[in-house]
Amino acid sequence: MSPRKFRKEFLDRLLKLHWRQWTALGVAGTETPERHWIIDLEALLVSTYTIGLKDRRLFNGMLEWVQKNGFWINNARLKRIGSYFQVKTPAKEEFLLSHQDFTLLLDTIRRKTQHRKIISEYSKIIRSFRPRGIVTKPRLISSHVLLQLSFRALCGIDARAEILLYLLTHECGNSNSIARETFHNQRNVYKILKRFSEVGIVTIYRKTRAKDYSLNRKKVLLRTLGINKLPKYLNWTRLFRTLDLLLKVIFRPECEDTYLLSSLFRDHADKMREIGHWLNVDVPDPELYLGEKYFLPVAQSFLRVLDRLINPD
Numbered sequence: 001m002s003p004r005k006f007r008k009e010f011l012d013r014l015l016k017l018h019w020r021q022w023t024a025l026g027v028a029g030t031e032t033p034e035r036h037w038i039i040d041l042e043a044l045l046v047s048t049y050t051i052g053l054k055d056r057r058l059f060n061g062m063l064e065w066v067q068k069n070g071f072w073i074n075n076a077r078l079k080r081i082g083s084y085f086q087v088k089t090p091a092k093e094e095f096l097l098s099h100q101d102f103t104l105l106l107d108t109i110r111r112k113t114q115h116r117k118i119i120s121e122y123s124k125i126i127r128s129f130r131p132r133g134i135v136t137k138p139r140l141i142s143s144h145v146l147l148q149l150s151f152r153a154l155c156g157i158d159a160r161a162e163i164l165l166y167l168l169t170h171e172c173g174n175s176n177s178i179a180r181e182t183f184h185n186q187r188n189v190y191k192i193l194k195r196f197s198e199v200g201i202v203t204i205y206r207k208t209r210a211k212d213y214s215l216n217r218k219k220v221l222l223r224t225l226g227i228n229k230l231p232k233y234l235n236w237t238r239l240f241r242t243l244d245l246l247l248k249v250i251f252r253p254e255c256e257d258t259y260l261l262s263s264l265f266r267d268h269a270d271k272m273r274e275i276g277h278w279l280n281v282d283v284p285d286p287e288l289y290l291g292e293k294y295f296l297p298v299a300q301s302f303l304r305v306l307d308r309l310i311n312p313d
Helices: 003-025 041-054 056-072 076-086 099-109 121-127 144-155 160-169 173-181 186-198 218-224 236-250 258-267 271-280 291-310
Strands: 202-206 211-215
Touching: 003 041, 003 056, 003 144, 003 236, 003 258, 003 291, 041 056, 041 076, 041 099, 041 121, 041 236, 056 099, 056 121, 076 099, 076 236, 099 121, 099 144, 121 202, 160 173, 160 186, 160 218, 173 186, 186 202, 186 211, 202 218, 236 258, 236 271, 236 291, 258 291, 271 291
Parallel strands: none
Antiparallel strands: 202 211
16 A cells, blocks of 8 residues: 555545534435444534645535534633643644644534634635534434534533533543543532532542542433443544544655655554554554554554444444
8 A cells, every 4th residue: 555545545434434424413415324433523524624724625514503503612622622632743833733723623513604814724714604504403313423512402501411422432530531532621620529419410439549430320311312222432532633643744745655644644543543443443553563664564454444444333
């Protein structure tokens, strides 16, 4: 496999993954709507914005969805996730998502369009955007992968939705672990867990020094939501950031060379192997391969990772 072929296949799969999730949220597209993984709206928004210049149609679909359904967005959480994406790429003084570009996204969600003087590819697309009538409202009842939005419909657009989602998909958690996983303020998470315990929604027990909380009557909650089989959970924020960072790196002009690509893969080996572990895909250890020989096995394994994300079956 050449670096050029790998870049094309990586991009095609990554865009397909995003299209599947937006189609499930109500954006008209040719891809099959996501039906395996629970969708994380803020993570998907930031990731789509980050890679959107690679697919103008995807970018415009996201903008139209925001215009029509933006009330579903948790802006405080969006800011935290956006800050998490503002990291420097390896060996370059550039950011995966710059603060200025992310500010344009926030302004778009707030419908502020007049005072920005930033000239970039993002601002050109946003200013020329025209809705095409390709977006509908998310259908929460018929799509269980929109469980996050279902909890927001019940609890409001705040941390309670992500806390319930975390406890539903995990055995237990404390305020620190839940805050780290959900990108919410730890103190606020602690207060909500305390209220949940007072009314019997969760049970407290001590597994470590910190108090652990487990959700009561999960099966009853699932039946109430009409869910027979719980969709699979992934930390999309961490996963998308790693995938988007790789995408930005491999499209550099100098990355036509397999040796340089191998070096860049080594820089991200730990995160790549973590994602592989989540999806039961073996990402090779860099110590087992010398020089450019690391490129091919990693490239093949990460295309398998994307295939597994698109269709776990």
